[in-house]
Amino acid sequence: MPPLPGSEARAETPPLHGHEAGVILQRVRESVDPELRSALESLPGSLRRVALYHFGWEHADGTPAAGNAGKAIRPALVLTAATALGGDRARAAAVRAAVAVELVHNFTLLHDDVMDRDTTRRHRPTAWTVFGDSAAILAGDALQALALRLLAEDPHPAAGAAAARLADCVVELCEGQHEDTAMEALDPGEVTLDQVLVMAEAKTGALLGCACALGALYAGASGEEVGAMDAFGREAGLAFQLIDDVIGIWGDPSRTGKPAGADLAARKKSLPVVAALTSGTAAASELAALYAAPYDEGDLVRTALAVEEAGGRDWAQVQASDRMGRAMGQLARAVPDPEAAGGLLSLAEFVTRRSA
Amino acid sequence: MPPLPGSEARAETPPLHGHEAGVILQRVRESVDPELRSALESLPGSLRRVALYHFGWEHADGTPAAGNAGKAIRPALVLTAATALGGDRARAAAVRAAVAVELVHNFTLLHDDVMDRDTTRRHRPTAWTVFGDSAAILAGDALQALALRLLAEDPHPAAGAAAARLADCVVELCEGQHEDTAMEALDPGEVTLDQVLVMAEAKTGALLGCACALGALYAGASGEEVGAMDAFGREAGLAFQLIDDVIGIWGDPSRTGKPAGADLAARKKSLPVVAALTSGTAAASELAALYAAPYDEGDLVRTALAVEEAGGRDWAQVQASDRMGRAMGQLARAVPDPEAAGGLLSLAEFVTRRSA
Numbered sequence: 001m002p003p004l005p006g007s008e009a010r011a012e013t014p015p016l017h018g019h020e021a022g023v024i025l026q027r028v029r030e031s032v033d034p035e036l037r038s039a040l041e042s043l044p045g046s047l048r049r050v051a052l053y054h055f056g057w058e059h060a061d062g063t064p065a066a067g068n069a070g071k072a073i074r075p076a077l078v079l080t081a082a083t084a085l086g087g088d089r090a091r092a093a094a095v096r097a098a099v100a101v102e103l104v105h106n107f108t109l110l111h112d113d114v115m116d117r118d119t120t121r122r123h124r125p126t127a128w129t130v131f132g133d134s135a136a137i138l139a140g141d142a143l144q145a146l147a148l149r150l151l152a153e154d155p156h157p158a159a160g161a162a163a164a165r166l167a168d169c170v171v172e173l174c175e176g177q178h179e180d181t182a183m184e185a186l187d188p189g190e191v192t193l194d195q196v197l198v199m200a201e202a203k204t205g206a207l208l209g210c211a212c213a214l215g216a217l218y219a220g221a222s223g224e225e226v227g228a229m230d231a232f233g234r235e236a237g238l239a240f241q242l243i244d245d246v247i248g249i250w251g252d253p254s255r256t257g258k259p260a261g262a263d264l265a266a267r268k269k270s271l272p273v274v275a276a277l278t279s280g281t282a283a284a285s286e287l288a289a290l291y292a293a294p295y296d297e298g299d300l301v302r303t304a305l306a307v308e309e310a311g312g313r314d315w316a317q318v319q320a321s322d323r324m325g326r327a328m329g330q331l332a333r334a335v336p337d338p339e340a341a342g343g344l345l346s347l348a349e350f351v352t353r354r355s356a
Numbered sequence: 357m358p359p360l361p362g363s364e365a366r367a368e369t370p371p372l373h374g375h376e377a378g379v380i381l382q383r384v385r386e387s388v389d390p391e392l393r394s395a396l397e398s399l400p401g402s403l404r405r406v407a408l409y410h411f412g413w414e415h416a417d418g419t420p421a422a423g424n425a426g427k428a429i430r431p432a433l434v435l436t437a438a439t440a441l442g443g444d445r446a447r448a449a450a451v452r453a454a455v456a457v458e459l460v461h462n463f464t465l466l467h468d469d470v471m472d473r474d475t476t477r478r479h480r481p482t483a484w485t486v487f488g489d490s491a492a493i494l495a496g497d498a499l500q501a502l503a504l505r506l507l508a509e510d511p512h513p514a515a516g517a518a519a520a521r522l523a524d525c526v527v528e529l530c531e532g533q534h535e536d537t538a539m540e541a542l543d544p545g546e547v548t549l550d551q552v553l554v555m556a557e558a559k560t561g562a563l564l565g566c567a568c569a570l571g572a573l574y575a576g577a578s579g580e581e582v583g584a585m586d587a588f589g590r591e592a593g594l595a596f597q598l599i600d601d602v603i604g605i606w607g608d609p610s611r612t613g614k615p616a617g618a619d620l621a622a623r624k625k626s627l628p629v630v631a632a633l634t635s636g637t638a639a640a641s642e643l644a645a646l647y648a649a650p651y652d653e654g655d656l657v658r659t660a661l662a663v664e665e666a667g668g669r670d671w672a673q674v675q676a677s678d679r680m681g682r683a684m685g686q687l688a689r690a691v692p693d694p695e696a697a698g699g700l701l702s703l704a705e706f707v708t709r710r711s712a
Contacts, residue, residue, distance in 0.1 A: 044531040046538065111497065115490040134471040134537045137493060138530040141467065144497065145530070148504040149523035152516050160508050163519070167505035174494040174501070175400040181490045182402065 021350030024343055028076040028098070031091075033067075035099045039146045050139035054110060054127045068122050073351055074101045074211045080343040081215025081229050084335045094218035096150045097162050101211045103147035104166060108173050108207075110140035115181060144170065158217040165217070169210035176202030183269055188277055188291050196274045197238070205237035212344070216334065228334035235327035236348040242320040243352050245270035246313060249304055261300045264307075267291055271319075276312030283310035324352060377706030380699055384432040384454070387447075389423075391455045395502050406495035410466060410483045424478050429707055430457045430567045436699040437571025437585050440691045450574035452506045453518050457567045459503035460522060464529050464563075466496035471537060500526065514573040521573070525566035532558030539625055544633055544647050552630045553594070561593035568700070572690065584690035591683035592704040598676040599708050601626035602669060605660055617656045620663075623647055627675070632668030639666035680708060 040051045052058040056068035075098035082094035112118070113126040114136050120126065128136035151163035179199040183191055212233035216226040247256055248263035248270055256262075263270050276287050287306040290299055307313060327348055335341040396407045408414040412424035431454035438450035468474070469482040470492050476482065484492035507519035535555040539547055568589035572582040603612055604619035604626055612618075619626050632643050643662040646655055663669060683704055691697040 043527060046534050047527070047531055107497075111493055115493060132537075135534060137467055137471060138534045141463075141497075141500065142527045142530045144500055145504075145523040145526035148501075148508075149520050152504075152507070152519035152523060160516070163508035164505050167501040167508060170501035171399060171403070171498045171505075174498045175403055178402050178491060178494045181488075 020343075020346040024080060024346060025072055025076050025350075028072050028079055031079065031095050032072060032075045032098050032102065033069075035095055036069075036102060039099060039103065039150060042146070043142055046135070047139050047142050050127055050131050050135050051143065053130060054106060054121075054139065056122065056124070060125070060130045068124070069102075069106075070122060072102065073347065074105050074207060075099065076347055077101075077208060077211035077233060077344070078215040078218075080347055081212045082218045083215075084219075084340045084344055085216050085221045085225060085229075086219025090215075090219035093156050094215055096154050096156075097159075097214045097218055098211075100147040100150045100162075100166060101207065101214060103143045103150070104170060104173075105207060107140040107143035107147070108170075108177065110136050110143065112177055114140075115177070156218060158220070162214045162217050165210055165213060169206050172202045172206040176200075176204075176206065179203075186269075188267075188269060188273075188288060191269050191274055191277075193271075193274050193278050196269060196271055200241045200271060201234060201238055204241045205234035208237035208240070209233035221334070225334045228330045232327050232330040232334060232344070232348075235323045235330060236351065239320045239323035239327065239348075240351045242271055242316045242323065245272050246316050246320075249273075249307060250313070261304055264300055264303045265295070272307055272312035272316040274312075275315040276307040276310035279310045279312070279315075281310045283307075320352060324348065376699075376702040380436060380702060381428055381432050381706075384428050384435055387435065387451050388428060388431045388454050388458065389425075391451055392425075392458060395455060395459065395506060398502070399498055402491070403495050403498050406483055406487050406491050407499065409486060410462060410477075410495065412478065412480070416481070416486045424480070425458075425462075426478060428458065429703065430461050430563060431455065432703055433457075433564060433567035433589060433700070434571040434574075436703055437568045438574045439571075440575075440696045440700055441572050441577045441581060441585075442575025446571075446575035449512050450571055452510050452512075453515075453570045453574055454567075456503040456506045456518075456522060457563065457570060459499045459506070460526060460529075461563060463496040463499035463503070464526075464533070466492050466499065468533055470496075471533065512574060514576070518570045518573050521566055521569055525562050528558045528562040532556075532560075532562065535559075542625075544623075544625060544629075544644060547625050547630055547633075549627075549630050549634050552625065552627055556597045556627060557590060557594055560597045561590035564593035564596070565589035577690070581690045584686045588683050588686035588690060588700070588704075591679045591686060592707065595676045595679035595683065595704075596707045598627055598672045598679065601628050602672050602676075605629075605663060606669070617660055620656055620659045621651070628663055628668035628672040630668075631671040632663040632666035635666045635668070635671075637666045639663075676708060680704065 036055075037057065040048060040055065040057075043051055049058065049062055053060060056065055059065045078094055078098035078101055079091050082090040109121065110127055113121060114128045114133050118126055119129050126136070127139065148163055148167065151159050151166065176199050179195070180203055183195065183199065209230040210233070212229040213226050216229040221229070245263065248258070248268065249261055249272060251258070251260075253260045259265070264273070273287070277284055283306045287303065287310055290303045290306060295303075328345075331341050331344055331348075335344065392411075393413065396404060396411065396413075399407055405414065405418055409416060412421055415421045434450055434454035434457055435447050438446040465477065466483055469477055470484045470489050474482055475485050482492070483495065504519055504523065507515050507522065532555050535551070536559055539551065539555065565586040566589070568585040569582050572585040577585070601619065604614070604624065605617055605628060607614070607616075609616045615621070620629070629643070633640055639662045643659065643666055646659045646662060651659075684701070687697050687700055687704075691700065
């Protein structure tokens, strides 16, 4: 299926920032991967296989694979925040924390895929489809334990506060996923925009905020700076989610790896959809009717148009810009020197523009 | 259904030790419950409901319940080990660690019930049958995070080592559960006794050992004492599992709350069953045949007899005594003063005799 109408109007990734972020992410992988891999290798045999498969370091049959463990945005935020506030020394000290955040992220992915019955992750079959639900749940449980063990064993003075903060974040991530699954069972008309925003902040914003806050903690930053870094990550995370939801409807299938309009086909109550449904427009009623019945041919295109006509797309893009503005404000509070803040700025722009 | 043949021959709980252990467990509940409850109350709304229901403090509709959160054996081991090696001051300092161990235990119960599709826990419907799989998985994830947060926030000098040890234990528990589910999918003839023993140590012994080790850490014990306390808990845990498996076949339904021979009806590869299957006796062949086909009337009684004739029951009881002997040896190494060791001895006898 070709891209849905309007998808050709996407802004291209600005090459300069994309390049900078690309360099940062590459360096982060080099710092983080050895420690991450050694944490996974410490797992007992059967769980190790599930974990190495999930991270892309093994094929389903246990033979080595090239690795495709995602973009490492979260560890990059930890290390870049540490550098911005404490230089190279803080960056070096924060590698374990960066690995812990990546382990937590992947524990939630393993569990979310089981709950959501998602069959594809990073262009490969999800772990539960290969090893079964129990193995995927247990591997996720073990990754959470590995994450908190890394911090428990870290002699750095910030490690205790970092562990407490990461554990709090896990609770918030669980709450976000719980709200998400509860909301998917509701009638679209029963969901408010505020509910979806709160859910998105818990499910996506919380861990990006925590990553930045951990970097700040390892740089010995003040409570106020740590708070501002957390808020920066949260706002950038919400901007990312808004853009991701736009891509989920109008993204180019050849670039997203998903069929056009995948989120609409799954009747996802994503941010632009709920904004459209609660707009009080004629298009909102049309959208509600389309979401309530099985799709006929051409209905997916009509549904995307209804979201757009009801203002859902514009709202999401304005909200995303607004959130990025707030993120910049928080970043300036935490790191007043624009040069020191440059890396975090590049990462925030990278995640919010990556393929929108 | 009446008890299976042989169940009348069970030893009664010795009233003295039972009473002593009962007093210890009651005091432990009084120390642990306020902190445990306040940890659960800190959860966000929807996950809090699942957790309070699981612990028996709320009914499914959210109204208050009397509480039925199990016997608190694991927190009792933490506090009694701390007392044995460091007196009342160590006991008071170890309350958070005791709560953390209880949270980890309950996180694994929530997840295991989802994986095993168990519908009853402590005489009530399991959380996943009431709130759904996702809610039970997420509540379990959150309990693990709460456990490690409690230790991360604990200023006690032993807290870091305790957190690392508890996280390692979680990995071992996951491995044990993984082995258990993998083994249930195997043909009974493919399972070795060694495999089941290793699995039982990981699934049951590891957390009892960890509980004792954490108590020792909070008492400022030496590495050798901590190791001996861990080994004491592991051996007692294996003895407990052996007795529990005997009860699962020959236990009195009016006391176990389960139908007679429940484990045989479910074709569980419990320790006495695998010992019987691998005994090379004629009864072993009969048992294998009975386990391979649907039960006719009277087959459950015949199956229990076959396990007994093949020596499975005797083996389990001898093994349990042997493990208890080893546990006593480790206890004497860690706590040479018999008076100081009395509480731990009572608890070990309580768990291994509770209804066998």
